[in-house]
Every structure is written in structure tokens, then in C-alpha cells.
Amino acid sequence: MTDTRNSRMPAGIPYIVANEFAERFCYYGINAILSVYLVNFLHFGDAQATSWQSLFKSAAYFFPLVGAIVSDVFLGKFKTIMIFSSVYVIGCAMLALSSDGAGIALGLGLIAFGTGGIKPCVSTNVGDQFTAANQHLIERAFSWFYLSINAGSLISIIACPWLLPHYGPKFAFGLPGVMMAFATLVFWLGRRNFAVVPPAGKAWLRDVFSKDGLSIILRLLLIYLFVAFFWSLWEQSNGQTWVLQAQSDLMDKHINVFGLFSFDVLPAQIQSVNALFILMLVPVFSYGIYPFVGRFVTITPLRKIAAGLFVCASSFIVIAWIESRIQAGHVVSIWWQILAYAILTASEVLVSITALEFSYKQAPLRMKSFIMALFLLSTSVGNLFTAVVNDVMVQPLQASSVETGDQTWVSLADAGKMVVGQKIDFAGDTGVTVTVDDQPQPLAGTFMVAEVDAAAGRVRLMDAIHRKPIASDGQFNSGAAQVSTYALVGPMYFLFFTAVMSGGALLFIFVAIFYRERTFVRGVADASDAEALAEEH
Template structure:
């Protein structure tokens, strides 16, 4: 068994490189297949089903966003089964194998809709199911002795995600153009298989926290008791007071916190994800109508997505290290409740720019594909203000026992957004420049509404606190064990 690093050591636990390597390869595999999915559906799989290019584009966008809704829906199940029954290590390993099978289906069944859609389902299940487990697995590897390294390792972890996405966005669209779908989908499959091998190779080093089993005071348990005792609740003004017969007050207050957070986030945040995830569908379709030549190089429409991860790696240090402190020194701190509404409106502006481009092209103007860099810059800035801030906000506003519930509901916002876009695309209500201005308008309304609601929101931060050990007593033994 490896020796635990001391508090003065700057060495990461030996298992960390396995998790980081796994994440970089897995993210390459996911973004590699995702970023070419819209183009593949339009030019290959749906070509015989519908000869009308406009109808194919609408169908492709609808199918793409249905797939993405699944990716962000299955974390609910992955996190639940990991925490309650099987543990994170087993869930990640088992679902990674299904993930590999899904990639194989895409590479093999490029001409078979049934086989291809089966592959998409397995990838959504695998990618979504492991999503809440991998980052938590990173945190599980640290103890009080080396917790000072945790912030650094999560920064590396986040960079590995964007590192994999950056190279996938550049390489796989080019591969699709030059070598066809089997190779273009096969390479991400190989990377996912390598990711699984890397993860499995670290099995003797991982700290594996066992599943907690049933929680009698969980969110669902408190809700169920409150509904069953609704007519007999002691406080007629408090619909949760009926839960007091079976659950402690702190658990009931936790449920209130969940509703308080989501009354602010769920009516507003999905409108951002409606914008953001269309960079892999609507913006790709727009890029197909642009001049792809930049000097001697010909860009593929899907390749422009490389701008987003590249900018994320640049802008996060700039914002957190320069911009936020500058505003704080000026006496106007950019709190989460200010950043998120601002991000929604900035995100809307990216769609206004893209919509203006579309108006020019509909009028006969030919634009070079590099013009898309500007809306990508604006959208990436909005992503950092909304996404990274929202995760922080949702975590800190939830009591300890409700943090996983709130994180799951945060991901559900993305599911709701993609379902809405899928329905709108299937109905084909808005086409051309109108769709850009439609989504921009909704995001502006959501941003203004969130800013108004934020003025009435009472911030209540919850942080993890170590329980003091009474004098003369010893600490309880750690239940974490090494994986085998």
C-alpha cells in the first residue's frame, strides 16, 4: 500500500494520474463524436430519408439535442446507483465498457439508423452515468493530510477536459472529411477504450468510498412524508411541516433550500444552455454556408468548435485572477448573483452577432468562417460567468446532505434546455436568422428575470465543516478502502 503523503508534501497521490489520463481520453472521445454528429446526420445518415437539405438540418438538430438531453439526464441514475448501491469505482468501470460498445456501434453501423441510434443511447448512458462520479472520485482520493493539493488537482482536471475537447474538435472533423464516418467515429472509440484501460490500471491505488446505502432523511424521503401527512400538517402555512413526524428539522430545511435554489435557477438557467449547446448544431449549420478557406487551409464547419475549449483555458485564469479582483477593488464585487444574469445577457449577444451574420448571408454576402470567432469569444465568456459560477453557487447554497440533489438538478437544467431545442427544431418553427434572434430574446428575458429574482434571494452559504473530536476520544476509523 502506497504511503500517504504528509501535509508538507506537494506530491499528488499516485492514483491521480490514472484519473486525469482517463478524463482527458474520455473527453476526447465524447467531444470527438459529438462535434461531428450534426454534420454526419445531415450528410450521411439522413440523406436518403429526406432529400430536402433544410428538413435534414432541422431533423439533425432535433436528434442532436435529444442525444444531449440524455447525456445530462443519466447522471441522475449514475450518481444514485454509485452512492447507494455499487460505489463510484464500479459504476465508472461498468458504464465505461458500455460507453466503448456505443462508440463501436457508431463506427460499425454508419448506414444503419437502428444500430447508430443504439450507439448514441449507450454513449449517452455511459457518458452521463459516469459524469457525477469521476469528479467526486477525484475528491475521494484526498484526506486531511493532503487536502492542500485538492484545488490544484481540480484545476488540472478541468484543463484535461478542455485539452481533450480542443484536439478532438480539430482532428475528428478533418478525419470525417478525409477518411469517412467509420474512421472518424472509430478514433473516439479507441480513445474511450484507452481511457477505460487507464482507469482500470489504477485499481490497486484508488481510495474507494463504499456506497452509503439508503438515507432515511433523503430529499425523496422528506418529500414523501410531507405529502403523506399534508392534510395533518401542524403548520398550515408550511407544507413541509408534516415531515416533522419522521425527519429532523435540518433535513426539512435542506429540502426548503433545494426549492429555494431551484426557484431561482430552473426558470432561467435552461435558457443559457439552449444557446450554448447550439454551437454544435445551429452554429455548425451556419458555418457550412461560410467560406471555409483561411489562406491555404480549408476549415471544416465542425472544427470551429475548437475555439471554445481554447478560450476557456485562457479566460478562466484572466477572469478569476484579474477581472473579478479588479471589480472588487472598485467596490462592486461580481458575486454569483450578478455574474449569472450578466452571463445570460452576454450569451444572448453572441446569438445576436450570429443572427446578424445570417442576415448578411441571406442577403447574398459571403462571409469567411473566421467571422465565427467573435460570437465564440462572447459565448465562452458567458459560459464562464454562468456555468462555472452556477456550479459554485448551487454547491454553496445547499446543505451538506442535499448537495448531491442540487448538483443533479443543476445538470437537469441542461436536459430541459436540450429537450426544448429538440422540439423547436423538429417543429421547424424558426429558420434562418429568425432562430438566432428568437433564442437571444428569450435569454435576455431570462437574464433580466434572474437579476430581478436575485434581489430577493437571501444568500445562505453552507460549507463542509469538520466535526470536533472530544478530548480523550479517538477519531472514528475511515471507511474508505483501497480498491481491488
């Protein structure tokens, strides 16, 4: 028998891999420093910064739905990727050059539109490059592809947080923008090397809106609702509340590894351990935990997801404990947050990777890109939930006056209900200037209660990172100032999400029991389907 296999990697693969490395560098670099930038440079409150970043990521994972439809029905993958990438580059330029809220919001919106639009196309574009003659090389190509994702994200998460304090936001956001422009250029240069699969057109619409197609979509959406809560928690470790927690000086960010080497990490760099834990834990689960547990119980995708939801909730218990220690004024080692990352990454292996595989198998052949987009939509919903929580939990305070000087006291109607370590946000034209890190700035953003004088109806402020007294001057403008606090105080914020995730995990058990799986795999009839599709075009 003649061996008809082709041992050469498709010519388009290097362009796709280089494009993915640069694009992931861009997205994760921006995401790593966004909350820190909003809090430290624009003086957003912690809740507002978390809400903004959650909305940004929610949009980034909503637009894959648009990208999948544009690609599968109308334009095909190459044109879709080029159009959305161009918008992406424009958004990056706006983000790097803007210094006001409106410009930043528009830049983030364009970035979300761009990265979301290309997301459902890039991975499936890898598979499109192969035929029966070289399909044995697909695994190697995807290994390069996912290595580029992890390399791009890891390098940017380390580099961009360092650039922000040393060279400012223009360089910190500018470098990701340059990388995205490079990604677009590389993909365009590879245009003559790509195998192009035409859009499915009417066939895709017929499959999606058929009775069977709608049934599959509705069944999967039920699963994705629970996965959305997982993403609500997981995404907070990705540049959001976990990073803001790590900014506190009470978190000792010195890492000493068995005396072999030691170094200090920046708050936004800590999230890079997630990529390292992924590389470690995937083989541990695949070759150790799954085979061992499989001796006693049948392992199914839905059982993996259910276990992962509980594991995810437990990571937030660790974070809540850290927050309680910081609120009480105690120093906590960064190793405790690294432990939380290890637990959260284990849940990611159980939930995210499993749900991705489950989604692919449950999707009919011509609906796989669309189902992948629906799976990504669960991340959008999870981030939207986080944004809503951070918006709703903000409670206005009635501040009548501010006593300025070497220490800053704020007179509040409900001062007696405040506790040491509780956050207070200031916005609007307060009329007061404070000194933080020896730099004067408006009384804006998040501060903490250092002392409560209930008898006088006032609280003393300290800065949220260094917990030092706030020196101030000026005249408080009570009519224009906006003062608020959070209903979920300190560790209660993280325990709230623990409770939500635990409740969702319990409900998911019943869903998993009654869910009936259907697996769609490629069969011999696919060739005739492809011929019929070609005739329609």
C-alpha cells in the same frame, strides 16, 4: 511542530487523469461531427439533425442524476464508473458500425447513458483520493484533471472533423470508441490505487428527502430553470446550428493571423476556439474584470449569472446577422463567428463556472454529488427545449410535382410565400435522384430556394452548402414524399433564441433580488458525521 504533510500525489490520480482525457476525447469527438454526419451522410434535414443531437445531449445530461443516485446510495464511485463505462463502449461500437437511423439512435442512447452515468462521479473521485495529510495537492490535481478535459476535447474537435470526410464515419466515430475503451481499461488498471469512499446509503436518502433538503433542491431548481435557457443557446455552438451555418461556402473559412500564419478550417473545427477562449478569459475575469467592477458594485454569484445571460443573448445577435448575410448571398468572414464564440465564452465564464461554484456551496455535504447532478440536469432541459423548437418549427408543404433536368423546380401550393435562401427539407421516397458534389443521391435532406416563380407556383432548388443549381432525374412520388420548411426562416431562428434568453435574463433579475443564499462548508463536525456513517454500514 512536526510537519505531517505528505508531498506525494495519490497513486490513483494519474489513472483518473488519463481516463478523463480519453473519455472527453470520445464524447467531444462524437459530438463535434454528429450533426455534420447526419446531414451530409444520412441526408437528414438541418432541423432534424439539430433535434437528434439535442436529444442526445439532453439524455447525456439527464443520466448524471441516475449515476449520482447509483453511486451515492448503492455502489460507490468505482463500480458505478466501470458499469456505465462498459455500456458507453458498447454504444460507441454501435455508432461506428451502424449506418441506419435505428442503429445510430440506439448507439447514441447507450453513449448518453454511459457518459451521463459517470459524469457526477469522476470529478468528486479526484477529491476522494486526498486526506488531511496531502490536501495541499488537491489544487494541482484538479489542474491536471481540467487540463486533461481541455486537451482531450480540443484534440478530438480538430481530429474527428478531419477524419470524417477523408476516412468516413467508421473511422471518425471509431477513434473516439477506441479512446473510450482505453479510458475504461486505464481506470480498471488503477483499481488497486484508488481510495474508495463507501456509498452513503440511508443517510443520503434521509438528507435529500428531509424538509430542509427538499427546500434547498426546490430553490436551486428555480435558478437552474434560467440556466437551462443559457445551455439551450450555448449547446448550439457545440456541434449544432453554428457548425451547420459554417458549412456554407459563403462563410470564408480562411484564417490569417496578422500575416504570421494562415490556414483553412473545417466547419466543425471552428468550435475548438471555445476551449482557447476559456483559457484566455478565465484569468481576465478573475484578475481584471471582477476586481474592477467590484470597485463600483458588490459582485455576487447571482449577479454574475444575470449578466452572463444577457451576454449570451448578444452572441446570437451576431450569429443572426451572419445568417442574414448568407441568406442574401453575401460572403462573411469566419472571424465574425469567432467573435460570436468570444462573446458566448464570456457568458460561459459568467454563468457556467459561477453556477457550478454556487451549486457546490449551496449543497449540504452529503448531497453535493446529487446537487451537481441537478445542475447538469439544467443542460439536459436546455437541449430538450432546443429539440422541441426544431421539431415544432417544421411546417409541411404541399408539393404537387418536381421538374427534373439541369435545374430542379418544385411546384408548391404556397410558393409565393417562399423567399430566396429559405430552407426546404425532403424526406421519404421522393422518387427523384439529384447530383450534389458530382455524386448522385436521393432527393433528401435540406435544400434552399434559389428562385421563386410565384406566377407559376414553383421554386427552384439549390444545394444548401455550395448554393449551386441542382441537377436531377426521376419521377416525383408525391404520395410517399415528405416536403417541409421552417417557420423560423433564416436569421429569425437565432433571433427567436435571442428573445427567449433576453426575456429569461430580465425575469432572473427579480429572482436574484429575492433569493436568499445558504452556504454549506466543511466543519469540525464532519469527522463525527463520517464515523456515524461508517457505523451505519
